[in-house]
Amino acid sequence: MSDMIKIAVDAMGGDNSPKKIIDGIIHNHQSNKEVCYKIFGDQNKISEIIKDKINKDFFEIFHTEDVVKSADSPLEGAKRGKNTSMWLAIESVKKKEAHIVVSAGNTGALLVISKLNLKMIENIDKPALSALWPNKKGMSVVLDLGANIECSSKNLLDFSIMGASLYTSLYPNDKPNVALLNIGSEELKGNEIIKETYQILNDKKSINYDFAGYIEGNHLMDGEVNVIVSDGFTGNVALKTAEGTANFITGELKTAMTGSLIGKISSFLNISNLRKFKKRLDPRLYNGAIFIGLDSPVVKSHGGTDYIGFSNSLDVCHRIVKGNLIEKIKQNI
Incomplete structure (x- = not known):
């Protein structure tokens, strides 16, 4: 499984989470067996939804009960600390434990926390x-x-x-x-x-x-x-x-x-x-939506979308990693 594309997923962001997020992962997995989902959020809630619908080889759950709220300002979201599902998901990309991160949560907070954790591509x-x-x-x-x-x-x-x-x-x-x-x-x-x-x-x-x-x-x-x-x-x-x-x-x-x-x-x-x-x-x-210019791509799913929409954002993540986006930018810049 080491050659699989690893997507870090903030399971607690957006409306009707984590159900919508996990249902989106289950739907995406039906047509894509090249991805391992690294899921950040409340383990009890996530486990209840995912149950045995996906083989355990294809996902990992990282437990946290701290979340960035939709009403937070970007600064408030960042100040909620390094144990929120959003921060931990982004940090996993920083640590090279995942190739890309996706969240349906607070857009402003996602951009700020991404900039705090990830470096800019040189010359951008x-x-x-x-x-x-x-x-x-x-x-x-x-x-x-x-x-x-x-x-x-x-x-x-x-x-x-x-x-x-x-x-x-x-x-x-x-x-x-x-x-x-x-x-x-x-x-x-x-x-x-x-x-x-x-x-x-x-x-x-x-x-x-x-x-x-x-x-x-x-x-x-x-x-x-x-x-x-x-x-x-x-x-x-x-x-x-x-x-x-x-x-x-x-x-x-x-x-x-x-x-x-x-x-x-x-x-x-x-x-x-x-x-x-x-x-x-x-x-x-x-x-x-794709936040580009950082040395790892960050994908923002619409907070109000349903599980089909979230599954499509996971598909975008898969295509970006497979298409070597960051290397292409570095070569072209």
């Missing part, structure tokens, strides 16, 4: 929060999504390299196509930092990715670009806008299809297409 100044977004042709990596409100051109250049490395790790058969999120596609649009970054990326030819210039918010889902780079303020606004729009569309469609007899008949006749549409916009499929 700031870590970034990245995630997968659906587009017409597949998936895109988008970063930064809120870790850094203000960024220099050096930061945005680093994000481009890290984002391209992440995309290659997850999708080894595709070449990344990088673009800067901006208010226009013309070279003269945007603030000085983004224009400066444009010039650097345009002049710096890379064999690891292609630079596609600027991309506007209304073209994020077109699929022409698969790595989208911005500062954390802009990226977070874009993320929340996209999430809100998707929820609005699915909500309105549901109302239209169930609000009248004609709507119900129409929805019955289109049941196959509606299921495809619902699956395409299912946020559980894209669950698992």
